[in-house]
Amino acid sequence: MALDELDRLILRALQKDARQTNRDLATAVGVAPSTSLERVRALRERGVIRGYRADVSLEALGRDVQAMISVRIRPPSRRNIEGFREWVSRLPETIAVFVTSGRQDFLVHVAVPDTNGLYAFVIDRLTQRPEVADVETSVVYEHRRVPAIEPARDRDRGGPATSRHDGAAP
Amino acid sequence: MALDELDRLILRALQKDARQTNRDLATAVGVAPSTSLERVRALRERGVIRGYRADVSLEALGRDVQAMISVRIRPPSRRNIEGFREWVSRLPETIAVFVTSGRQDFLVHVAVPDTNGLYAFVIDRLTQRPEVADVETSVVYEHRRVPAIEPARDRDRGGPATSRHDGAAP
DNA sequence: CCTGTTCTCCGAACAATATTCGGACGAGCT
DNA sequence: AGCTCGTCCGAATATTGTTCGGAGAACAGG
Incomplete structure (x- = not known):
């Protein structure tokens, strides 16, 4: 491996x-x-490469506004969590779903045409689900993805998070 | 278009x-x-397709633990925001960065080998930056990406978030 | 209804690429 | 040294990408 x-x-x-x-x-x-x-x-x-995906511009699709929506589910039973996860994954505005620990149970990443669409998503869709106890919307000004592979350096594993890498050039 | x-x-x-x-x-x-x-x-x-990316399994790279880290920057000046954004984007644990409005200024999506790596990331890296005023870690149990294109249905635009789509089959 | 225009799509020819496979080469071990 | 194992290579073959002229549909204007 x-x-x-x-x-x-x-x-x-x-x-x-x-x-x-x-x-x-x-x-x-x-x-x-x-x-x-x-x-x-x-x-x-070996499963290292899971597939190949086209990177589609959301702006080109007319979805210029992105947001991360924090959702708290009450009660956070397996039934509620899995039900909400499946439901929210299928909404056309949704582009990613994170199931998390912490203050919220879900972070839902959405992309909509405008702020109206964002508002509608929250008040028309999310709050209609009875298990949704709390919602908090953060507009995403910028979303930057980072390649998951380091430049070179043999063996990444073994030394978690303690490798030299603090922004200042050596 | x-x-x-x-x-x-x-x-x-x-x-x-x-x-x-x-x-x-x-x-x-x-x-x-x-x-x-x-x-x-x-x-x-036309820019609709921005490129093609290999989907690499983080687990196969030995990074089994993911987290979403909420970061508040004080003061949230342009200099601080952009400085932190560039710095955090280059950390090897970082796989995505969201610049947001709301309670926090950043959501940093990281993938590390284990919970130790997560702890180290927060206390060794993040809190060493003076502009980082507050940090809140949420472990990501599951991260589901959703294709950005709807099945068929002509014209997605124009009717934001009000289309029929409520989970129950008609 | 006809005609010219525009756009999309097609299929065959050609250039380029993916894929296979036998063998060379070097590292490690006895 | 002699052996084994694994990696890498280069040429041959099958498959694919790419180009281009033209057929056909949709449309506007006469």
């Missing part, structure tokens, strides 16, 4: 552009096409 | 598997390969 540096390079390249040709990928990571192909196949079979 | 049903079918298909061959995509959406190819190119040039 260990990933060597070649695997990491491949994962990083495929997170930037999953649709580049295998030839380009091979060139980018410095091996022969047959090698990179075999590695990619292995990564998929 | 309007998307017809064929565009939507293509976007949906590419969100499920962005690496399927153009032939398969064409078959799936019911057109000739040359047609789907042209549509996909147009969608990319």
